[in-house]
Amino acid sequence: MLTNTTGHHLTAHQAMIPRILKPFSYMCGNRMLSGYKPKSNVKASYKILELEEGCSLDDIRNSYRNLAKKYHPDSGSSTADSEAFIKVEDAYRVVLSDMANKKKSNENKEEEEEDQFKTKAPQHRHYLSFEGVGFGTPSQREKQYMQFRVDRATEQVLEYRKQKLESQYVATDLMRAKDVRESKKVKITQAVERLVEDLIQESMAKGDFDNLSGKGKPLQKFSDCPHIDPMTHNLNRILIDNGYQPEWILMQKEIRETIERLRKSIVASRSKLGEPMTPYRQKQWNRICEQFMEDIRKLNKRIDSFNLVVPILSRQMVHFSADKEIVRAQKTYKALMENKEAPDSDTKGEEQENVKRFGWKSSLFKVLSV
Structure with missing residues (x-):
């Protein structure tokens, strides 16, 4: 007798049966689990x-x-x-x-x-070949597709030739327009040259060039610098020798003279009012300052015009400040008043010293001189 894992007794014949062929593989208590x-x-x-x-x-x-x-x-x-x-x-x-x-x-x-x-x-094979062109049998559709390719290539060639001709026409039109512009420039240049030549001949006939220094003498040579145009150099030298000044130099001179004149004018006006500053004099001074500010504003506009024509950037000028100029005028007036008071104090000191030195003689001299 043999015993299985669950404690039940088995015969030798049952023990020799393979496990997979056993009718009851497991027993749990009194319950049969194979079912x-x-x-x-x-x-x-x-x-x-x-x-x-x-x-x-x-x-x-x-x-x-x-x-x-x-x-x-x-x-x-x-x-x-x-x-x-x-x-x-x-x-x-x-x-x-x-x-x-x-x-x-x-x-x-x-x-x-x-x-x-x-x-x-x-069923869809005819849509996957010949680009969907043609109908009928495959051989018929192939012939139709070849004809379609020939027609498409012909259209592309014609389109290319058309675009090429259009581009040529456009280039020709542009060249014509450019030639017209260049011809106009040449005509204008020639007209200006003829006008200048006519003006020169007319001035020569009137004798406007007779008073030029160096008339009838050859032009003086200058340094052989390859970077300077001889004609331009000679023309500039002739203009300078005859007193010609560029516009911006004249404007610069005018601006400097104007600001000096305005400064002297406001100092003179302040000196004319004198001291002390009564309410009436203060009103007059305010009117003078308003007029001075207006003149400075006009001068600054002139400076703007000057800065537009001056050829050198470092020669440009800045605006003048009316308030600063008024303060400057007041300081100048005070300095003038101090300079006037200094000689008066020196004269009084000399008189006192003479009285101490000469006593009654100096007093008698004053009486006799009167």
Whole structure:
């Protein structure tokens, strides 16, 4: 007699039967487990295996292996439970079967799609060649397509020739317009030259050039510098020798003379008012200052015109400030008053010194002189 793992006695004949051929593989108490029907609920099976749907086959195997170690009756662990192990094993089989069915259905679906594509491909073949041109048999459509390509190439050649001719015409028109502009410039230049020549001849006939210094003498040479135009240099020298001054030099001179005149004028006006400044004199001084500010404003406009024509940037001028000029005039007036008081004090000191030195003689001399 032999004893199995559950404690039941087996005969020698039963013990020699392979495990897979035994009619009853497990016994749990007095209950026969070989007739246990696994549930077909896939979601419950995934839940028993502590997994989620869509997991991989490796995850399923690892989870089954861990649960089998935990619940297998022969594991000898404290959590061994034959019923739980049977549920885990059945859930494992259900999940494997579900994955196999899904894989098979996917393969069948792919085969159906491939068969469907193969079935429909010949129906659309005439849209996938010859650029969809023509109709009829493939040979007829090929001839039609070749004719279509010839016509398209001819149209492209004609379009290219058309664009080329248009570009040539545009270039010709531009050249003509440029020639017209250049001819106008030449005509204007020639007209100006003729006008200048006529003016020179007229001035010579009137004798305007008779008083020029160096008349009838050859022009003096200057340094042979290759960067200086001899004609321009000689013309400038002739103009300078005869008292010609550029416009900006005359404007600069005018501005300087104007500011000096305004400064002297306001100082003279302040001196004329004198001291002390009564309310009436203060009103007069305010009117003088207002007129001075207006003159400075006009002078600054003249400076703007000067800065536009001056050829050298460093020669440009800045605006004058009316307030600063008024303060300057007052300081000048005070300095003049101090200079006047200094000689008076010196004269009084000399008289006192003469009285001390000569006494009654100096007094008698004053009386006699009167």
